[in-house]
Amino acid sequence: MILRDVAKLLEGEVLYPDADLDREVPCAFASDLISDILMCTKEPTLLLTGLTNNQVIRLSDMIDLTGIVFVRGKKPLPEVIKMAEERGLPIISTKFTLYRSSGLLFNAGLRSCKI
Amino acid sequence: MAEYWYIAEGFEERIKDFQSRKTEAEVNLDFEIPEKDFNAAGKGSSELKDLLKRLGVNSEILRRIAVASYEAEINVAAHSKGGVMYSAVYDDLIHIRFQDDGPGIEDIDQAMVPGFSTADDLVRELGFGAGLGLPNIKKNSDAMHIVSAKGSPTLLELFIYIS
Numbered sequence A: 001m002i003l004r005d006v007a008k009l010l011e012g013e014v015l016y017p018d019a020d021l022d023r024e025v026p027c028a029f030a031s032d033l034i035s036d037i038l039m040c041t042k043e044p045t046l047l048l049t050g051l052t053n054n055q056v057i058r059l060s061d062m063i064d065l066t067g068i069v070f071v072r073g074k075k076p077l078p079e080v081i082k083m084a085e086e087r088g089l090p091i092i093s094t095k096f097t098l099y100r101s102s103g104l105l106f107n108a109g110l111r112s113c114k115i
Numbered sequence B: 001m002a003e004y005w006y007i008a009e010g011f012e013e014r015i016k017d018f019q020s021r022k023t024e025a026e027v028n029l030d031f032e033i034p035e036k037d038f039n040a041a042g043k044g045s046s047e048l049k050d051l052l053k054r055l056g057v058n059s060e061i062l063r064r065i066a067v068a069s070y071e072a073e074i075n076v077a078a079h080s081k082g083g084v085m086y087s088a089v090y091d092d093l094i095h096i097r098f099q100d101d102g103p104g105i106e107d108i109d110q111a112m113v114p115g116f117s118t119a120d121d122l123v124r125e126l127g128f129g130a131g132l133g134l135p136n137i138k139k140n141s142d143a144m145h146i147v148s149a150k151g152s153p154t155l156l157e158l159f160i161y162i163s
Helices: A003-009 A034-040 A054-062 A078-087 A098-107 B012-020 B043-054 B059-079 B121-125 B133-140
Strands: A027-030 A045-049 A065-070 A091-093 B002-007 B027-033 B083-089 B093-100 B143-148 B155-161
Touching: A003 A065, A003 A091, A003 A098, A027 A098, A034 A054, A034 B059, A034 B133, A045 A054, A045 A098, A054 A065, A054 A078, A054 B043, A054 B059, B012 B093, B012 B155, B027 B043, B027 B059, B043 B059, B043 B083, B043 B093, B059 B083, B059 B093, B059 B133, B059 B155, B133 B143, B133 B155
Parallel strands: A027 A045, A045 A065, A065 A091
Antiparallel strands: B002 B143, B027 B083, B083 B093, B093 B155, B143 B155
C-alpha cells in the first residue's frame, strides 16, 4: 500500500501540496500517547493519531514515520503543517475516527507494526 | 538524596571502566531546556541525533539514543523548573546528563513503575503523561542513573554504547 491509497481509503485531505504520496507504507500504529508511539515504533510506520501539536511532528525526528493521519477531522495549526512540510513528512486529515480509520486500513491489508 | 542505578546485563564492567576513565569526550553538545516550553522541547535530542547520524552511528542505536534522550528532555520540560541537557560523544559510547533545578522526584522506584505519572493537565493534553517516560529511557539505554529527592534538583544520566 502507498500513502495515496491510504488517503483514498480514508477520504483524507492531504494537508500540504506536493506531499510525497508514492511512499510505500509497510505498517501502521495508532495512539494518542507519545510514549506509546515512541515505544512501539521500530520500523518505518504510518501513525494514526488525534494529537495535532508540534511534538507529533518532532517525533518524526526520533523515529521513522512514513506519514501521519490525523483522525476525527482534526487539523494541526499552519506552523505545525509547515514543520511537517520542512521535513518532507506527508500528513493527511480524515473525518473518520481512530477506530474506523484503523479498521479500514487493516481490512485493506495494512498490517500492524511490530512492537 | 536517593539514588537509582540500572545497568543492563553485561555492561557492568564497561560502566565501571567509563567512570574511572580520564579521556575527554570527542564532541560535546549542550542544550537549555526551559520549563514547559513544548515548542523547544525535543530540539536537543533532534540535533544530537543529526550529529550522530553524520558521525555514522548505526540506525538502530540512533533510534534508541533519540527515543531515550527525547523522553528525558520532555521529562525536564514537563516536570522541572527547567534544566540543561549535556551530551558527550566518546568513540565507544554516548553519555547524556540531564540536570534540572528541581523540584525533584519524591519516590524514584515508584516513578519507574510503567503507568505511574504526576503529569498535569497541560502536559497530558499534549499526549504526554502516560507514565512511560522513565521506563522507556531504561528500555533504550545500556545504563541509567538517577539522583534526586523531593525539593532537590534531579540528575538523570544515560549511557548508550555505539561500539
